[in-house]
Amino acid sequence: ASDIPEDFDHVLYTEEQVASRIREVAAQIDADYAGRDLLMVGVLNGAVMTMADLCRAMKSHMSMDWMAVSSYGAGTKSSGVVRILKDLTKDIEGRDILIVEDIVDTGLTLSYLVQNLRSRNPKSIEIMAMFRKPEAVTCPLDVKYVGFDIPNEFVVGYGLDYADKYRNLTDVATLAPHVYAS
Ligand code: PRP
Ligand code: MN
Ligand code: MG
Numbered sequence: 001a002s003d004i005p006e007d008f009d010h011v012l013y014t015e016e017q018v019a020s021r022i023r024e025v026a027a028q029i030d031a032d033y034a035g036r037d038l039l040m041v042g043v044l045n046g047a048v049m050t051m052a053d054l055c056r057a058m059k060s061h062m063s064m065d066w067m068a069v070s071s072y073g074a075g076t077k078s079s080g081v082v083r084i085l086k087d088l089t090k091d092i093e094g095r096d097i098l099i100v101e102d103i104v105d106t107g108l109t110l111s112y113l114v115q116n117l118r119s120r121n122p123k124s125i126e127i128m129a130m131f132r133k134p135e136a137v138t139c140p141l142d143v144k145y146v147g148f149d150i151p152n153e154f155v156v157g158y159g160l161d162y163a164d165k166y167r168n169l170t171d172v173a174t175l176a177p178h179v180y181a182s
Pocket of ligand 3: 160
């Protein structure tokens with residue numbers, strides 16, 4: 001999906017750069033969770049690409065579950081309110097949990113999620129986020145595995161959307177201002 005119309009300003013990371021970083025992070029996770037029973041929790045919808053690529057780049061066993069959480073709706077700014085739209089299907093008590101996200105922006109979504117999942121008494125909770133915007137963080141958060149730290153610009157692709165579009169862009173690019181100015 002690299003022929004989506006010219007709604008982008010510039011490419012931050014190519015498909016190849018993303019894939020190569022995913023392999024590095026996967027190796028780290030393999031090493032850290034060797035011999036354990038890892039449950040990876042993906043956050044719909046943004047984390048779909050990251051989860052699919054990350055877990056296939058791993059060599060260890062893992063299980064997968066999903067939550068749907070939304071804080072952005074159709075806009076470019078967080079509404080400040082996190083809503084659970086779909087919960088986990090299984091109990092996580094005593095489990096090693098790795099939350100998988102496409103991006104940490106303000107940190108609001110993950111702060112809420114970590115707090116929520118912690119109350120269910122898992123054995124451990126860590127976070128993997130493919131992208132993080134250090135300048136945008138308002139809810140400080142321990143993110144154990146970060147793909148790339150990026151500037152505070154509106155980025156799309158590799159699961160990241162604007163108004164639910166551009167998720168299937170294989171590169172990660174900044175959105176041209178004309179797209180969200182109107
Ligand atoms: C986006 C993104 C993260 C969250 C990060 O999700 O996928 O989940 O926002 O922002 P924050 O750190 O400021 O909370 P969104 O709510 O847009 O839903 P989506 O994954 O379906 O796009
Ligand atoms: Mn999301
Ligand atoms: Mg979104």
